[in-house]
Structure formats: C-alpha cells, structure tokens
Amino acid sequence: xxxxxxxxxxxxxxxxxxxxxxxxxxxxxxxxxxxxxxxxxxxxxxxxxxxxxxxxxxxxxxxxxxxxxxxxxxxxxxxxxxxxxxxxxxxxxxxxxxxxxxxxxxxxxxxxxxxxxxxxxxxxxxxxxxxxxxxxxxxxxxx
Numbered sequence: 001x002x003x004x005x006x007x008x009x010x011x012x013x014x015x016x017x018x019x020x021x022x023x024x025x026x027x028x029x030x031x032x033x034x035x036x037x038x039x040x041x042x043x044x045x046x047x048x049x050x051x052x053x054x055x056x057x058x059x060x061x062x063x064x065x066x067x068x069x070x071x072x073x074x075x076x077x078x079x080x081x082x083x084x085x086x087x088x089x090x091x092x093x094x095x096x097x098x099x100x101x102x103x104x105x106x107x108x109x110x111x112x113x114x115x116x117x118x119x120x121x122x123x124x125x126x127x128x129x130x131x132x133x134x135x136x137x138x139x140x141x142x143x
Contacts, residue, residue: 029104
C-alpha cells in the first residue's frame, strides 16, 4: 500500500457556503482558510492545491470582538515617502466588508504560490445573495 499524493488529476473540488452573520470575523476567516487549503480532507497534500471553493455571504454582518472596531487599522503603503494610508476597521466594515474578510482570510494562509491560486476560489458577498446557486454549494456547519 502506497501513500496517496494529490495532484491535478485526482483532486475533487466541492463548493461550500459560509454564513458570517453574527460570527466573529476571525473565526469565519479561519474556517474559510482551512477549506481553501483542503486541510479538512483526508487526502490533504501540503505541496498540492487540493482545496475547495468557498462562498462567504453576509460579510457586512460579521462582528469584531472587543475594541477592534476603534483600535484596529487596515494599512496600505504606496511605496513612496509618506505614502502610508490607514483606515480604521469601523469604516472598513461599513464601506468594504468584503475587503476586510479577504484580508483576514489571506492573513491565515501560507505565504506561497498555492495561496494565490487558492484565493481565486474565494468568493465574498456583502449580503445573503450570491450568483453561485448553479454550483449547489453545501452549507459548512462545523465551527
């Protein structure tokens, strides 16, 4: 009996839907990162992209615990002197909750080329509606 090694030919991808309403942003992001990497599967292979598709709905209803809405900042830098831009998460969650969720998921993924391909399978929506009903996504209930 030999060890199973996943490759492009034998990977079966499923669609999962995560509802972020009323749940902490970080816990939803951690679950999404696990599904995107495929670590929930028994045939997980670290060097192969064997993750699933993830649809996150109700991103605007995700909550930040503690004082993170006032104390946490989303920072970007242009590369130029004085090019630092800071946005408090209070504004980010009001204006672009999809970006806040994507940044949280990306922070929980490894820093390699597989992450880039995995994040292309992540779909985040502000409200409850999404255009992926034809793929018949399953609701992920394990938290």
